[in-house]
Amino acid sequence: MTTLGVGELSAINALAGSSAELVPVIHIVGYPSTVTQKKRLPIHHTLGDGDFERFAKMSAQISSAVVILKDKSNAARLIDETILECYNSSKPVYIGFPMDLVRAEVDSSPLTRPLAAERAPNPTAEEESAVDSILDRILAAQNPAILVDSLAGKPHILKSARSLVEGSGLPCFITPMGKGIVDETLPNFRGIYAELVSQPTVLEEIQTCDLILHIGPRSTDLNTAKFRTSLPHAETIEFNRDSITLRSEVQGLNSSGVLFKLSDALHREGTRSVSPAWTTPRKLSDTPEFSESVSSVSTPPMSLNGDLLECKSQIPSKSAALTQDWVWERFGPWLQEGDIIAADLGTSSFGTLWTRYPRGAVPLTQLLWCSIGYAVGAAVGAALAAREEEQEEKNSQRRTILFTGDGSLQMTVQEISTMVRRRLGVIIFVVCNEGYTMERLVNGPEAEYNDIQPWDHTFLPKVFKAAPGSARTYAVHTQAELDMLLTDPSFGPNVVDDTPLRLVELHMSKHDAPASLHGMMDAVVYRP
Incomplete structure (x- = not known):
């Protein structure tokens, strides 16, 4: 308003x-x-x-x-x-x-009278024909898979997309903008596919697929590693909101209805429909016919473990400085079910995207509009909504976690004043790396225009006159310090009635960036 x-x-x-x-x-x-x-x-x-x-x-x-x-x-x-x-x-x-x-x-x-928001169902005969055709293609495939994309997260298709992923058992991949749509703890969840920026094991498995059900496609540059997600080796069936593309033929059908019926059909097929090859990750080395097509693909060096970031060690070095890849690995096991995770564009968004989320975790990030400072305001709205949800359903309050950079925060820092005023117990992690690291990867690694005036963020609650005991601040420089903080029982959980705001400075090098961000910038940035 x-x-x-x-x-x-x-x-x-x-x-x-x-x-x-x-x-x-x-x-x-x-x-x-x-x-x-x-x-x-x-x-x-x-x-x-x-x-x-x-x-x-x-x-x-x-x-x-x-x-x-x-x-x-x-x-x-x-x-x-x-x-x-x-x-x-x-x-x-x-x-x-x-x-x-x-x-x-x-x-x-x-x-x-309620507003008539429900959409008209598909014609029965046309819908059943489409389901039968798609089911035949799935059962005939050797290595089918599901690729969940951004638009699958919209209300018109979300429930049906999740139903198919959970009920079919088919290997499931997501695009970067599809983060949060499916449960990443499912046994058939494989990881994030963004072509050359994918973890090599993910890229290899996608290359072995002969049928891909692409739900909610949206081909933007940061979602596709600059439009490099073409899969000519595989038959692709696209499910858009109001159409389905099967064998280059566009059918004007509501995808949601088709996906629900397809999920039911696969469930009825039971074990007869499940090929053993579907249930275990595949490698190109096991599939000779694809070895030639992938031999020319060079993947960037990634320090990712498995398909997503996982914490390799719970014993950090006492004096080792924080690094981007170590930090995002460490946050993985600290996240809890139902967390709301707002991440600003840059090291924060790409670090959290490639971190495995627990069940029910919700990401708030912008990979198309890319307006820095967005996550700070988004965290305020999310925290208010979570409080209202807790009051209505009498559930324990969900945590709202904000990851932002010191440069991004300077765009919308005033919203911390709203957090203070509304007593929102947001957990804020500020990546203090002297400005715009993502822009350094684009152009001007040492350029002055990518630098900012540094702030002491630990004084912000005092600037906004937070009530005594309503805010805590921390400055973290080493792996041991962050590990100690994240394992402190008094730091992480939310107390429903009196949760303090927590603000943590994470001090890192201005030239350090997650491997996934390096890979994406190498893919999308024009370099003459």
Whole structure:
């Protein structure tokens, strides 16, 4: 909710990010009265020319619907239609609300009927035909697999995608933007596929597949290692929201219905449908026919263990400095079921993406819009939602964990003031590496424009006047110090009624970056 002009423009970066990342947001903009608009008065927060709809035209570029209410006779209907459009498009919508209509009385009877958000089912015959065709392809394949992509996480398809992954037993991979959609503790979960940036074992297994069910594809550069995820050796069936592509033929079907029925069909097939080869990871060395096709593929050196980051040792060196790969390995076993993990773009996002998540963990990161500082505000919203969920369901409070860089934090640091004010027990880890390490990998490793003025973040709670005992701060420089902190019983768990905010500085070299980030930058950055 913003005001006209200056308010909505200050929010337009976040709304554009929501549009890019397909996040439904209802943007309500407070407008001057309808009388003021009709008289075209040159009032504040405008350009002084009497045109009050200039900013709505800007928002139209990033919104799936723009409505400016002008009369109470149709206001309720327009609001309902706009809310439905927000749900169906999974994008922001814009509602301009004149101040004199806020208290206008309208017919309340529509409130007794839920909005018709459910989508029409597929025609039965067409749906069953598609399921039969896809099932035949799966049962005929030697090495089928599922690749879960970004759009599989949207409400229209999420439950059905999870049903297929959990019920089929097929090897399952995710793209970087598919993080958090499937349970990474499942026995058939293999890891993250991003072509050359994949762990070699993941790349090898994908190369052995002869059938890939690609759910919710979204080919962006950081999701595909610069569009290098073409799989010409395998037949691919794509499941989009409103269509399925099978053997180059696009069928206009709701994917959710097909995926649910496909999951049921595979379940009925039982052990007869499960090839022994499906249940164990495959290597190209075991598959001669693919050895030639992969021989030209060079993978970047990765310090990843298995398919995702895992902690190799619980005994850190007492004097060893923190390094990116060691830190993200160490965080893996510290994460808990249900954690909400907000990570800003850069070393934080790529470090956490390649860390195995426990059941129910939720990532909040931007790999398309890529607006640094996003994770700080996202952590505030997530922590408030988690508190509301705890109050409604009387469950123990989920932890909200924020990983951000010292450069990213300077974009939105004021939101820590909101955390203090609302007594949100967010656990904040600030990677202190003297500025923009990701940008150093792109260009200018020693350039001054990638440096920042360093802050002492441990003083932030005092700057924002946190109440005594409501915040704790730490500065960590060595592996032993971080290990001691993460194993301290008083640090990690949340206490429902009185959880302190915790802010931890993690001091690392400005040139150090996770192996996954090195690999991605090598893939996507143009180097003449």
